[in-house]
Amino acid sequence: MEEVLQIRVHGDDSHPTLVYLPGLHGDWTLIGRFRQALAGRLRFVEVTYPRTLTWTLEDYAAAVERTLLENKIRDVWLLGESFSSQVVWPLLSRKRLDIQGVILAGGFVRHPVTWGVRLAERVVGRLSLGLITRILFGYAHLARLRYRGSPEIKQSIQEFIDRRTKLDQHAAQHRLHLLAGNNPGHLARETTVPIYALSGLFDPIVPWFTVRRWLRKNCATLREFKIIRSADHNVLGTAAELSANLIINWIQENKCSPRI
Secondary structure, three states, rough: OOOEEEEEEEEOOOEOOOOOOOEOOOOOOOOOHHHHHHHEEEEEEEEOOOOOOOOOOHHHHHHHHHHHHHHHEEEEEEEHHHHHHHHHHHHHHOOEEEEEEEEEEOOOOOOOOOHHHHHHHHHHHHOOHHHHHHHHHHHHHHHHHHHHOOOOHHHHHHHHHHHOOOOHHHHHHHHHHHHHHOHHHHHHHOOOOOOOEEEOOOOOOOOOHHHHHHHHHHHHEEEEEEEEEOOOOOOOHHHHHHHHHHHHHHHHHOOOOOOO
């Protein structure tokens, strides 16, 4: 199977460009609420990764870079969600894109609980697809009730369910393996690009207090680390409007401030 990264673009280049790099699930199916909350105020580029079992994090970064440049998208803000925070750091070091700033959503430098990542890798590999399907169908039923007034969100939920295959499960396990062995601390220390971060208050997956402490101590270009009290790890979904407004303010703020 050909390993091709996909993008879709909402809006035109009269607005700043925000590139969404997804979490462990690897696609754009959970970003619908956030996209709606942006309400056309930014050009929004969504990424879906291939279900690769071989790519390194550098390969992910190269594919993002290549696909954006092929579509004449160079001047960007990067929005790295959870897993994709690890794609952001090599993208910064490659320096082929004109990256105006980085926003980490439930993201990190080195994962603060690597033993937990290794445990998750083993658990994901052992779960039966049938169990995963039953869990997801339960989630889908509740989500459809919650968003019954939004056909677009309901369609995204169905797409999310449809994409959860055995190969997709193995791809997620591979991404966890990459996380467990990665430590891009030197890249975070060396960057000259403004860094912003947001996390939900309740986030047992990536403990934000450890991430924030490390960034404040080691990343000179950290501008702000915002905790949203009403959100969890999926901060872009559970606090879509707050996240969208905050990110737009950061981008506008950066226009008025000199680069660090």
